[in-house]
Amino acid sequence: MNGEHRALDVIEYQSAVLVRNFELLHRRTDVHDELDRAEYLLLRILAACGPQDINSLAALLGLDPSTAGRQVTSLRKLGLVAKSPAEEDRRRSIITPTEEGLHLMEEVRTRRARNHADLLEGWSEEDLRTLATMFTKYNRAVAAKFLTDAPAPAPA
DSSP: OOHHHHHHHHHHHHHHHHHHHHHHHHHHSSTTSSSOHHHHHHHHHHHHHOSEEHHHHHHHHTOOHHHHHHHHHHHHHTTSEEEEEOSSOTTSEEEEEOHHHHHHHHHHHHHHHHHHHHHTTTOOHHHHHHHHHHHHHHHHHHIIIIIOSSOOOOOO
């Protein structure tokens, strides 16, 4: 097996382990008690990109508009997002995070960051930057291939 194929084999295997580890962390921490992953990501996207119509939000999330719409409806019932008619076309709705939604998302973000800091304690600053760069690069590659023409948004 040449070097490139060996590296791809390691990436394939380690990505399977990574998904399993994310599921393990999900089950063994309380981070998702208040917001599930979908709710958290939707609020992070709105915080980073600003208010969006449902089609734009769906594209940013890599979802079809009906799935994004169901998520928005759920978050509206919780008072975490608001929906209002677009000024330029009142048939379109604009989704905006509420102050409560932004506050709760920030609380969850802080807990998630603390969990990652605990997990990666002892890593050098250089290793942390390298992992951040590689995760960003990987997620942008996925977004470019499967989600939208734009790169995945960077966190706010």
